[in-house]
Amino acid sequence: MSDRPPRLATLAVHGGRVPATGDPVVAPLVQSVNFVEPVGSAEGLRYPRYGNVPNAEQVQRRLAALEGAEAALVLGSGMGALACGMLALLRPGDHLLASEWIYGGARRLFAEEFPPLGIDVTLVDPTGSREWRRHLRRETRAMFLESPSNPACRVIDMGPLRRLASGQGLALVVDATFASPVNFRPLEHGADVVIHSATKYLNGHNDVLGGVVAGTASYVEEVRQKMMVWGQAPDPFACWLLERGLKTLDVRVERQNRNAMAIATWLAARADVATVHFAGLPAHPDHQVAKTQMAGFGGMLAFELAGGAAAAERLLKRFRLIRNAPSLGGVDTIVSEPRLTSHAHMTPAERAAAGIPDGFIRMSVGIEAVEDLIEDLEAGLR
Numbered sequence: 001m002s003d004r005p006p007r008l009a010t011l012a013v014h015g016g017r018v019p020a021t022g023d024p025v026v027a028p029l030v031q032s033v034n035f036v037e038p039v040g041s042a043e044g045l046r047y048p049r050y051g052n053v054p055n056a057e058q059v060q061r062r063l064a065a066l067e068g069a070e071a072a073l074v075l076g077s078g079m080g081a082l083a084c085g086m087l088a089l090l091r092p093g094d095h096l097l098a099s100e101w102i103y104g105g106a107r108r109l110f111a112e113e114f115p116p117l118g119i120d121v122t123l124v125d126p127t128g129s130r131e132w133r134r135h136l137r138r139e140t141r142a143m144f145l146e147s148p149s150n151p152a153c154r155v156i157d158m159g160p161l162r163r164l165a166s167g168q169g170l171a172l173v174v175d176a177t178f179a180s181p182v183n184f185r186p187l188e189h190g191a192d193v194v195i196h197s198a199t200k201y202l203n204g205h206n207d208v209l210g211g212v213v214a215g216t217a218s219y220v221e222e223v224r225q226k227m228m229v230w231g232q233a234p235d236p237f238a239c240w241l242l243e244r245g246l247k248t249l250d251v252r253v254e255r256q257n258r259n260a261m262a263i264a265t266w267l268a269a270r271a272d273v274a275t276v277h278f279a280g281l282p283a284h285p286d287h288q289v290a291k292t293q294m295a296g297f298g299g300m301l302a303f304e305l306a307g308g309a310a311a312a313e314r315l316l317k318r319f320r321l322i323r324n325a326p327s328l329g330g331v332d333t334i335v336s337e338p339r340l341t342s343h344a345h346m347t348p349a350e351r352a353a354a355g356i357p358d359g360f361i362r363m364s365v366g367i368e369a370v371e372d373l374i375e376d377l378e379a380g381l382r
């Protein structure tokens with residue numbers, strides 16, 4: 001092999017592995033939660049809650065390679081990753097600037113859990129740097145955003161935000177769950193920290209709950225310390241499954257990108273579809289940003305029907321192949337209404353202001369034959 005670092009598809013299969021003759025090709029599952037220690041020493045103490053058991057370490061090395069990060073940590077859920085990742089950056093008295101276009105759980109964490117800890121949070125319109133700059137305070141320590149955002153699939157231009165964060169000495173944190181590292185690697189665009197719900201594309205099979213934080217080794221160590229005391233670590237089996245899922249990340253996401261583009265194009269041509277939210281469409285407001293910032297437009301899209309909320313509910317009831325379920329990023333095509341799932345805690349008016357009116361359908365496109373998916377959509381809409 002050449003000295004050139006392996007490409008992403010290769011890293012997804014082999015990243016972080018130290019090859020040795022006689023090793024099993026598939027990493028063994030070490031489900032033990034207890035490891036024998038030398039008497040009279042605490043050195044090298046292993047425990048799943050510390051994030052240092054064999055299956056955790058293996059998948060963490062692979063994830064760091066995929067993100068181009070010094071280190072990565074796997075946690076018990078995406079929310080665990082968000083909570084520990086942000087608490088490792090913020091202290092009482094600090095201020096967080098966060099995009100208002102974020103997953104409902106992140107919004108709750110910031111708006112309801114952080115203020116009682118003495119961490120003030122301002123939610124801002126994330127497009128351009130003006131709004132961020134306007135709300136900047138002397139106590140501001142970090143900026144947080146999602147790209148693409150849940151559920152409206154807006155792509156945030158990293159250029160102005162990277163310049164603002166580095167100029168002001170702020171940590172720039174990006175949740176790139178909707179993209180996966182195949183489509184978007186925030187560290188290459190000036191982010192300091194990347195966070196994922198590994199429950200979604202990274203695992204990709206709707207059978208693991210997990211989260212990831214990646215960044216510098218010293219920062220990831222701080223997150224690990226939070227994970228240890230807040231108890232947000234994953235089980236070894238979840239790490240094993242996640243590592244297995246990662247091996248097919250590149251082929252899954254490549255197919256999902258293609259399927260989503262075909263479905264978005266098909267939906268956009270229909271009179272009974274009022275709006276399609278997908279940055280791969282040339283008419284989408286984020287198309288140019290997505291084209292330069294992302295390697296692919298992703299497998300997530302959303303649409304609104306001309307018949308509004310009643311038509312949306314009728315359509316969801318008619319699907320035969322596509323299923324109504326809240327999560328995303330797996331091999332199965334899934335639709336959901338954010339008003340009932342990810343953004344249920346917001347009022348209808350708040351959702352409408354955030355661009356998520358009732359009747360808004362979010363679609364996580366899977367790896368099925370796209371013709372079958374379009375037939376299901378067509379039969380449902382007919």
Ligand SMILES: Cc1ncc(COP(=O)(O)O)c(C=O)c1O
Pocket residue numbers: 077078079080103105106146150175177178196197198199209210211327342
């Ligand atoms: C963008 C984003 N970040 C984080 C999370 C939280 O992840 P988890 O459900 O694994 O805790 C989600 C869940 O839907 C999400 O969509």
